[in-house]
Amino acid sequence: MTTSQPNGSNLPRTVLGQTGMEISKLGFGGIPIQMVSEDEAVAVIRACVAAGINFFDTARTYTNSEVRVGRALEGVRDKVFVATKSVSRERAKVESDLATSLGNLRTDYLDLYQFHNVATEDALEAIFVPGGPVDFVKEQKARGVVRHIGITSHSPEIALKAIKTGEFETIQFPFNYIERQADELHAEARRRGMGIIVMKPLAGGGLGDSAELARASVKWCASQDVSVIIPGVKSLEEVRANVDAVLSGAPTADELALLERTKQELGPVFCRRCGYCAPCPNDIPVNWLSSAEFWFKRAGWLRMDESHIKNFLAGLECQACGTCESRCPYSLPLTRLIPQYSKKLLLRAVELGKISREEAVAAIVAAGRQDED
Numbered sequence: 001m002t003t004s005q006p007n008g009s010n011l012p013r014t015v016l017g018q019t020g021m022e023i024s025k026l027g028f029g030g031i032p033i034q035m036v037s038e039d040e041a042v043a044v045i046r047a048c049v050a051a052g053i054n055f056f057d058t059a060r061t062y063t064n065s066e067v068r069v070g071r072a073l074e075g076v077r078d079k080v081f082v083a084t085k086s087v088s089r090e091r092a093k094v095e096s097d098l099a100t101s102l103g104n105l106r107t108d109y110l111d112l113y114q115f116h117n118v119a120t121e122d123a124l125e126a127i128f129v130p131g132g133p134v135d136f137v138k139e140q141k142a143r144g145v146v147r148h149i150g151i152t153s154h155s156p157e158i159a160l161k162a163i164k165t166g167e168f169e170t171i172q173f174p175f176n177y178i179e180r181q182a183d184e185l186h187a188e189a190r191r192r193g194m195g196i197i198v199m200k201p202l203a204g205g206g207l208g209d210s211a212e213l214a215r216a217s218v219k220w221c222a223s224q225d226v227s228v229i230i231p232g233v234k235s236l237e238e239v240r241a242n243v244d245a246v247l248s249g250a251p252t253a254d255e256l257a258l259l260e261r262t263k264q265e266l267g268p269v270f271c272r273r274c275g276y277c278a279p280c281p282n283d284i285p286v287n288w289l290s291s292a293e294f295w296f297k298r299a300g301w302l303r304m305d306e307s308h309i310k311n312f313l314a315g316l317e318c319q320a321c322g323t324c325e326s327r328c329p330y331s332l333p334l335t336r337l338i339p340q341y342s343k344k345l346l347l348r349a350v351e352l353g354k355i356s357r358e359e360a361v362a363a364i365v366a367a368g369r370q371d372e373d
Ligand code: SF4
Pocket: 279, 280, 281, 282, 283, 284, 286, 317, 318, 319, 320, 321, 322, 323, 324, 325, 334, 335, 338
């Protein structure tokens, strides 16, 4: 059930599953604040608090994010809920991560502690080793250092298995109009009374820079049967836009049509621009190439310049080593896609008159890509 906040804010609030935590349905995602100065990050987080956002999610692996969240929330710690994560799979490392997080966040307890990006059977098994990470965090829960325990994943199969262990109170998974892999696991989580935290409500940047599309996506996600959505923000404008979107209710028919058109344009295999696949050992700008076509469609093909063509030529030289593919949490078949995208974009550059057909064909033949689609 969704109600409005008692603190003067009109933001709707929900209860995070059986944790009992009464949170704003619009939360805060802590990745993008790494990209701005510390003072800007602190201002953004404080603007969130002022707007009625009371759920703050960060992670040990988001470089300076925890430190910034900790500084910004000093003085209001008891009025907000703080969630962080450990990507470690060994007890001693989780122990050390937790101590670091508490220090960074300037607190002596965490409202939610999550096992971060558990993506494989091995990782799930590792955290459940007797006396291992899960047992350690349960001990911390008994001591009151950790109030609740959750898990995050990008793999629907592993997330579902994790949910079925019955050990976690929340599940955090990507979910938005375009990405609906979470439908089944959300149903199972709901059945078990777990809190549902939506990461990547803007498709992890996969929707591009359109404010209209971002607004439609936030409205759609916030109107779903989930506990909280945590779009990452790095500016006061983004905070205002998200708050306004959530306060505007469900998407209009035009906004739904825009989301549907975008979904069709992106197709079933699309890059969320998370950047996990980089760097390539052969210096190929893999995370740029994986989303370049979509970017040109939105930004305009005429913006293609020499630096882009250099990237297409580099992509033709992919050695299919698999490094990037093994890192992509969405299992994009990058060893096949990178040279394919590069060739396609190079041929587009020919159509646009940005490179001569002879030069492009010579590069394609030299890289042995003439017979590939
Ligand atoms: S598969 Fe290709 S693009 Fe990916 S890391 Fe290897 S060489 Fe680089």
